[in-house]
Amino acid sequence: xxxxxxxxxxxxxxxxxxxxxxxxxxxxxxxxxxxxxxxxxxxxxxxxxxxxxxxxxxxxxxxxxxxxxxxxxxxxxxxxxxxxxxxxxxxxxxxxxxxxxxxxxxxxxxxxxxxxxxxxxxxxxxxxxxxxxxxxxxxxxxxxxxxxxxxxxxxxxxxxxxxxxx
Numbered sequence: 001x002x003x004x005x006x007x008x009x010x011x012x013x014x015x016x017x018x019x020x021x022x023x024x025x026x027x028x029x030x031x032x033x034x035x036x037x038x039x040x041x042x043x044x045x046x047x048x049x050x051x052x053x054x055x056x057x058x059x060x061x062x063x064x065x066x067x068x069x070x071x072x073x074x075x076x077x078x079x080x081x082x083x084x085x086x087x088x089x090x091x092x093x094x095x096x097x098x099x100x101x102x103x104x105x106x107x108x109x110x111x112x113x114x115x116x117x118x119x120x121x122x123x124x125x126x127x128x129x130x131x132x133x134x135x136x137x138x139x140x141x142x143x144x145x146x147x148x149x150x151x152x153x154x155x156x157x158x159x160x161x162x163x164x165x166x
Contacts (some may be wrong), residue, residue, distance in 0.1 A: 004087075020089050021059050022153035023118050024048050028146035042067045046121065046146055050155040089116045103127050108136050112145070123148040 027047045034043035044067040051060040091114045093099050099110040109126035115122045123144050127137040 003116065016089075017059075018156075020116070021050075021091070021156050022151075023116055024061065025152035025156055026148045027115050027150040027152070028121050028148050030108060030144050030146045032147065033145050040142075041144065044144060048152070050152055052159055059134045061113070091116070100130070101127070103137050106136075109133075115143075118119050121148070 023046055027045070028061055029043070029045050031039060031043055034041040044065060047064045048061040049064075051130045053059070053063055091110045093110055093114075095111075097109045099112075100107045101110055102108070107130055109130050111128055112123050123146075124142075125138070125144070126135050128134065129136050
């Protein structure tokens with residue numbers, strides 16, 4: 001996974017990109033949420049491990065999601081910065097059937113709304129029929145809420161982050 005940074009036509013701020021990459025680099029779990037309400041939430045473990053800069057010639061991560069129900073899958077996430085709200089980044093999956101997972105034997109396109117803080121990650125995922133674009137499944141009415149268990153921020157080379165903006 002590489003990070004796309006969409007600031008709606010505005011110039012990308014290097015400090016925002018450094019913050020985003022450091023915040024996303026880590027190992028997260030929704031264990032508390034799943035234990036409080038196990039009928040509504042599966043226990044999911046998400047990890048974003050930084051890759052060496054020269055792997056993509058830009059900032060990249062190896063993402064992995066593991067739960068008891070589905071196979072791990074990887075998708076590309078686009079984030080955008082809100083200059084008035086520096087404590088959070090918002091984003092989502094690339095549109096257009098770029099993240100397909102099976103549901104009852106049929107492929108579904110995952111549509112996801114993501115919010116990322118320094119120690120938290122929330123995601124509301126929906127599975128859409130790839131032909132009709134109707135919603136087939138949804139994670140829940142509320143977003144999944146993950147807490148960072150381990151940070152990999154020290155694996156991010158700050159000098160390389162600035163190179164991606166040139």
